[in-house]
Amino acid sequence: AQKVTQAQTEISVVEKEDVTLDCVYETRDTTYYLFWYKQPPSGELVFLIRRNSFDEQNEISGRYSWNFQKSTSSFNFTITASQVVDSAVYFCALSEQNRGNEKLTFGTGTRLTIIP
Amino acid sequence: GAGVSQTPSNKVTEKGKYVELRCDPISGHTALYWYRQSLGQGPEFLIYFQGTGAADDSGLPNDRFFAVRPEGSVSTLKIQRTERGDSAMYLCASSSPGAGIETQYFGPGTRLLVL
Numbered sequence: 361a362q363k364v365t366q367a368q369t370e371i372s373v374v375e376k377e378d379v380t381l382d383c384v385y386e387t388r389d390t391t392y393y394l395f396w397y398k399q400p401p402s403g404e405l406v407f408l409i410r411r412n413s414f415d416e417q418n419e420i421s422g423r424y425s426w427n428f429q430k431s432t433s434s435f436n437f438t439i440t441a442s443q444v445v446d447s448a449v450y451f452c453a454l455s456e457q458n459r460g461n462e463k464l465t466f467g468t469g470t471r472l473t474i475i476p
Numbered sequence: 477g478a479g480v481s482q483t484p485s486n487k488v489t490e491k492g493k494y495v496e497l498r499c500d501p502i503s504g505h506t507a508l509y510w511y512r513q514s515l516g517q518g519p520e521f522l523i524y525f526q527g528t529g530a531a532d533d534s535g536l537p538n539d540r541f542f543a544v545r546p547e548g549s550v551s552t553l554k555i556q557r558t559e560r561g562d563s564a565m566y567l568c569a570s571s572s573p574g575a576g577i578e579t580q581y582f583g584p585g586t587r588l589l590v591l
Binding site: 364395397402403404405406407410451453461462463464465466467468469 | 507509511516517518519520521524531532535565567569571578579580581582583584585587
C-alpha cells in the first residue's frame with residue numbers, strides 16, 4: 361500500500377529565512393508521481409509541482425525548489441527567502457496508476473508560518 | 477478558463493438530515509475525484525469517476541454516501557442520515573485524460589458541519 365509521511369507537523373521561521381519541508385513516501389510501484397500542494401487559509405488546494413518516478417532531476421521555480429531522491433524515497437520542498445504569503449499548510453501526495461484510477465494519497469501536511 | 481467550482485461553500489445541517497454537495501469540473505476534464513478532509517488531516521480519497529461511471533468507490537466510508545455524475549460533467553455527492561462524524565471539508569478535483577498520471581486540480585471545497 362502507498363503511504364506518505366510528513367513528519368513535520370508545524371514549522372515557524374522568520375521572514376527571509378530558507379525552510380525545507382520533508383516528504384517521505386512508500387510505494388511498491390515502479391511508476392508513480394509525486395506532488396506538492398499548498399493549502400492557504402482559504403482552503404483551496406493549489407497545485408505546485410508534479411514529478412514522475414523516472415525523473416530524479418531537481419527542479420527550481422523561482423523561490424521554490426524540489427529535491428527528489430529515490431534512494432531515500434524522499435521528495436523535499438525548499439522555499440528560499442521565505443515571505444509571509446508562503447504561510448499555509450503544504451501537502452505532499454503520491455499517485456500510482458492503478459487501473460486508471462490516479463487517486464492521490466496525501467500526507468498529513470506541514471503547517472508553515474512565516475513570522476514577519 | 478474557469479477552475480473547479482463547488483457549491484455550497486458551507487453547509488450546516490442537523491444530524492439525520494440529507495445533504496447534496498455539487499462539483500462542477502474544469503471543462504473537458506473527464507476524470508473527477510471526491511476527497512474528504514478532516515481537521516488537521518490530509519485529504520482522503522472517496523470516489524473516482526471516469527466519464528459518467530464510478531470507476532472506483534472504494535473510499536466511500538459506508539452506504540450512506542453516494543455520488544453520481546449522470547452526464548459526465550457535474551457530479552453530486554449525496555450523504556443520507558448525516559452524522560456528526562461526517563463534518564469535514566469535502567473537496568472535488570478534476571483532471572484531463574492523458575498518457576500518464578495527470579495533475580488533479582481542486583475546487584475550493586464544501587465545508588460541512590453536522591450539528
